Amino acid sequence: MDNEAVFYQDLPKVLHAHLNGSVSFQTIEKLISRKPQLNIEHSMTAIGKGQRRTLDECFEVFKVIHKLVDTEEDILMVASDVIKEFAADGVKYLELRSTPREEKDTGKDVIEPNIHSACKNEGVDIDVRFLVTVKLAEDFMLSGDPTVGHGKYLLPALEKAKNCGLKLSLHLSEVPSQLEESDLLLNLPPDRIGHGTFLHPEVGGSQSLVDKVVKNSIPLELCLTSNVKGQTVPCYSKHHFNYWYQLGHPSVICTDDKGVFCTDLSQEYQLAASTFGLSNEDIWKLSQQAIDCIFAPEDVKQQLKQKWKELHPQVFK
């Protein structure tokens, strides 16, 4: 590994990711050998370098992965592999999302206790939280296919969730022409926004949407490779990371689906740096500011900040 790659790997990081979208090549290999009768090939579970797909085609990939991951045993292996891979990539705190499916034993109550003990036993230095993606209305996932359903049907349920003290991260303006929906959902306001690709006026959003996000200081979760491969952003240099970065607005660089999009978090930080000319110090600040955006309580944030302080000399050696 060259020095630059070492810097990005050593850089401590936090993020959100989708569990089944994060399954690596090696883990897919194990799953395929467990279920040869499905005749699934690697090309069906990942989008390689230089490849682009439509959003619909991307969502098809998840259906294939869901076929491979359909028992409690599969889920536990996948979760344990994904967590170890993120830890090896320097991720210190991870919010892993998963959508409970019809198959039983694929939910948070199965995964969470098992994973906590697995992490302890293997001594990996990573704090993992599970976020449940809730199916609130037919054919609409909270963090699901953005082209289906309309947010207004979700509002009452989301308000209720928020009033109960739940934290909300909403995939918002992931596709164009959702001004009205984005506007309604921003009034909640959500605690974080996933993607927010089409919020700003230059891409068909509006200044009033931007103003709401800024006024409430709602952090954005930005996923460069996911958006370029899913073709909602034409190329890295046109990614909206730069718009929000220039505003000084809090954003967290995330992988979204590291398995499907063949990336990892180090690579995403490196891409942001090389595309937008950020220094190692700028990148360090980004990773540090992300701590303020996580859903864990204040004491966890303080512990992570302390860890960043301790790691700084090592990363900038």
Ligand SMILES: CC(C)=CCNc1ncnc2c1ncn2[C@@H]1O[C@H](COP(=O)(O)O)[C@@H](O)[C@H]1O
């Ligand atoms: C299609 C594309 C460009 C994906 C990137 N952006 C995404 N946008 C919305 N929902 C997503 C995205 N990536 C993953 N998901 C959700 O996460 C699920 C996979 O992870 P899991 O089964 O929840 O463990 C998918 O079925 C989908 O509902």
Ligand SMILES: [Zn+2]
């Ligand atoms: Zn996502």
